[in-house]
Amino acid sequence: MKARLILASTLIPLGLIIAAVPENTTKPYKLTAEQLLEEVNNGTQFLSPDEVADMIVNKDPSLQLIDVRSVAEYEKFSLPNSINIPLVDILSPEWESYINQDVKLNVFYSNGTNDANQAWMITRQLGYANNYVLTGGLNYWTETVMNPEAPGNASPNEEILKYNLRKGAGMALGGEAAETAPQMSVPGTKPPVQKRETKKRVQGGC
Amino acid sequence: MNPYLGGVLLGLVLIVAFWVSGRGLGASGAARSGVIAGVKAIAPGHAENTAFYQGFLTTHANPLNDWLVYQMLGVIVGGFLSGSIAGRLKFQVEKSPKITNKTRLLFAALGGAFFGFGSQLGRGCTSGSALTGMAVLSLSGFLSMAAIFGTAFGLAYFARKLWI
Amino acid sequence: MGPLVVYEIISENTNLLLAFIIGIGFGFVLEANGFSSSRRLAGMFYGYDTTVLKVFFTAAIVGSVGLLFMSLFNWIDLSYIYINPTYLYSTIGGGVIMGAGFIMGGYCPGTSFCAASIGKLDAFAFVGGMFIGIFIFAEGYPLWENFYNAQFMGTPLLNEMIGASRGLLTLVIILIALGMFWVGEWAEKKFSRDDYKLNQ
Numbered sequence: 252m253k254a255r256l257i258l259a260s261t262l263i264p265l266g267l268i269i270a271a272v273p274e275n276t277t278k279p280y281k282l283t284a285e286q287l288l289e290e291v292n293n294g295t296q297f298l299s300p301d302e303v304a305d306m307i308v309n310k311d312p313s314l315q316l317i318d319v320r321s322v323a324e325y326e327k328f329s330l331p332n333s334i335n336i337p338l339v340d341i342l343s344p345e346w347e348s349y350i351n352q353d354v355k356l357n358v359f360y361s362n363g364t365n366d367a368n369q370a371w372m373i374t375r376q377l378g379y380a381n382n383y384v385l386t387g388g389l390n391y392w393t394e395t396v397m398n399p400e401a402p403g404n405a406s407p408n409e410e411i412l413k414y415n416l417r418k419g420a421g422m423a424l425g426g427e428a429a430e431t432a433p434q435m436s437v438p439g440t441k442p443p444v445q446k447r448e449t450k451k452r453v454q455g456g457c
Numbered sequence: 458m459n460p461y462l463g464g465v466l467l468g469l470v471l472i473v474a475f476w477v478s479g480r481g482l483g484a485s486g487a488a489r490s491g492v493i494a495g496v497k498a499i500a501p502g503h504a505e506n507t508a509f510y511q512g513f514l515t516t517h518a519n520p521l522n523d524w525l526v527y528q529m530l531g532v533i534v535g536g537f538l539s540g541s542i543a544g545r546l547k548f549q550v551e552k553s554p555k556i557t558n559k560t561r562l563l564f565a566a567l568g569g570a571f572f573g574f575g576s577q578l579g580r581g582c583t584s585g586s587a588l589t590g591m592a593v594l595s596l597s598g599f600l601s602m603a604a605i606f607g608t609a610f611g612l613a614y615f616a617r618k619l620w621i
Numbered sequence: 622m623g624p625l626v627v628y629e630i631i632s633e634n635t636n637l638l639l640a641f642i643i644g645i646g647f648g649f650v651l652e653a654n655g656f657s658s659s660r661r662l663a664g665m666f667y668g669y670d671t672t673v674l675k676v677f678f679t680a681a682i683v684g685s686v687g688l689l690f691m692s693l694f695n696w697i698d699l700s701y702i703y704i705n706p707t708y709l710y711s712t713i714g715g716g717v718i719m720g721a722g723f724i725m726g727g728y729c730p731g732t733s734f735c736a737a738s739i740g741k742l743d744a745f746a747f748v749g750g751m752f753i754g755i756f757i758f759a760e761g762y763p764l765w766e767n768f769y770n771a772q773f774m775g776t777p778l779l780n781e782m783i784g785a786s787r788g789l790l791t792l793v794i795i796l797i798a799l800g801m802f803w804v805g806e807w808a809e810k811k812f813s814r815d816d817y818k819l820n821q
Contacts, residue, residue, distance in 0.1 A: 255803070262682060265686050265690070266791055266792035269686060269693075269787075270786070272693060272788065275693050453624065453626070453701060453702070454480070460679070461676075463654035464675055464676040464678070464680045465680075466650045467679070467683075469687070470646045470647050472683075472687040472691070473643060473646075474643050475684075475697065475702060476623040476624060477643070478624055478639070478640065479627050483731075484730035485730045487734075488748075488755055492755045493759075495752075510759060525640075527638075527641045528640040528643060528644035530641060531640065531644020531645040531647065532645070532651070532731065532738075533648060533738040534641075534644070535645035535648025535650075535651075536648040536651060536735035538649055539652035540739030541739075545657070546739050547739070548742060549741060550741070550742045551659050552659075563746075565726045565728070565743040565746035565747045566746040566747065566749060566750035566753075567725055568722045568728070569733070569747035569749060569751040569754060570753050571718050571726070572718075572722030572728075572754060573722075574718055575716070575717070575720075575754075576719060576751075576754075577758040578718065579714070579718075580705065580706070580712065581705060581715075582730045583719075583723075585705075588677060588680060588681055590705045591685070592680075592688065593685070593688065593704055595778055596707050600709075600712045601712055603716070604713050604716020604719070604720060605717075607716075607720065608717045608719075608721055609665075609666050611720075612721055612724045613666040613667060616663075616724045620667060620727070621669070621814060
């Protein structure tokens with residue numbers, strides 16, 4: 252009798268507690284506010300138009316451009332091979348496999364930087380990796396890649412390279428034709444695709 | 458040992474098993490691994506061709522290198538330890554005094570055959586499906602539990618000569 | 622953070638070693654509670670020995686309460702725990718056949734290995750029968766393959782089916798189990814037998 256009573260008096264209160272307390276659903280891979288602030292301060296999420304143009308010219312298969320503007324704006328003009336995920340729909344389940352993956356480098360872009368950066372913050376907070384923001388958005392893109400400034404003759408090599416690259420990209424994207432220049436690759440600043448750690452699935456059963 | 462204390466200890470063992478490997482205890486899987494390893498050793502050609510063994514051998518190169526098999530070896534050692542500490546080591550047949558040893562052994566083997574067949578069909582036995590299943594609140598665990606104990610209660614009247 | 626092997630805190634081989642150690646604990650507890658005795662196991666169904674009921678259900682409720690508390694303190698991630706899949710027909714069909722085997726043989730696989738380790742000859746017979754039974758299942762597999770794979774319901778949890786939270790269902794099960802313990806103790810007094818000594 253005594254053992255039963257001890258058992259009952261321990262388990263019933265424990266059971267009441269466990270029934271009353273809501274379940275713990277915090278996932279360990281989500282970011283805390285501090286971690287997110289640190290990343291925002293470092294600005295590591297930004298990719299310049301040069302880097303993106305480089306990937307387009309080299310036909311890098313890991314690039315995936317994501318247009319976060321509205322459907323109407325996307326249909327009027329969009330970057331080649333980009334998909335459209337309007338910012339308001341970014342958390343919808345149909346897009347989850349695009350923004351939460353470890354195969355491609357997603358680059359969000361919008362007209363300016365704001366909307367794309369917001370998309371990045373929301374997805375980063377959920378712990379998704381491999382998402383980046385196009386610095387300056389389409390406005391800056393048009394300035395630099397589509398209509399690049401021709402550098403003067405005395406400019407350093409880098410500038411000339413950059414100009415040729417932008418011209419090349421612009422040509423690929425339908426800009427003016429450029430004089431052919433020796434192809435020299437801009438030192439690669441492409442960030443690596445972070446492999447998401449896949450947890451082992453346990454086997455089980457009897 | 459007081460059964461309630463025993464139950465608490467068993468529950469703790471179960472929790473440790475989940476914490477370490479994400480799976481609970483089990484028993485019939487080890488027997489199945491044994492059968493498959495045996496068939497593979499004796500008649501490998503047959504093992505390749507029959508659907509049941511095939512399905513298993515493609516995912517496990519060595520059927521004996523399985524979590525449950527090691528756990529079962531531990532059970533045998535643990536049972537032996539406890540038996541020797543308590544002085545219960547003895548070769549004997551346990552049964553009701555009203556039947557012969559032979560009858561008891563025959564029914565034990567028959568019961569084993571039923572249990573072996575049923576555990577494969579039900580994908581688990583009392584430890585793996587019922588106990589572990591109930592601890593994680595899975596529907597399959599409760600169904601298993603109800604089916605096994607319910608049937609045993611129902612047939613108890615017919616088998617009473619074996620035990621009482 | 623558990624499960625340890627999923628978060629790669631221990632290696633796969635350590636996992637197998639720990640399986641052995643966990644097995645020792647399992648076997649020890651089973652034997653120390655007398656689960657190596659077929660008369661005790663069968664006694665559950667005649668009322669003269671309800672040890673099985675007490676140990677089994679106490680273990681189940683301690684297990685479920687323990688897991689939920691560990692999840693609360695972030696010591697284990699419950700989404701990685703293995704949940705048995707539910708195949709409606711084969712679970713119930715297998716359960717019925719197992720119940721028949723239980724009352725005839727007086728053992729279940731785990732306890733039979735445990736009893737065999739202390740020398741019970743009927744346990745040896747049970748284990749031998751088990752291998753034969755599994756062999757029969759494997760050989761005739763195509764005959765019952767359809768039944769085996771019928772009605773796959775995924776891995777539903779009981780609390781999802783009745784729309785409650787895990788904690789609430791655990792509380793209900795605790796209360797039901799405690800109720801059964803009181804009934805069990807009453808049955809032991811009522812159905813006790815002269816030729817059977819309840820040694821606890």
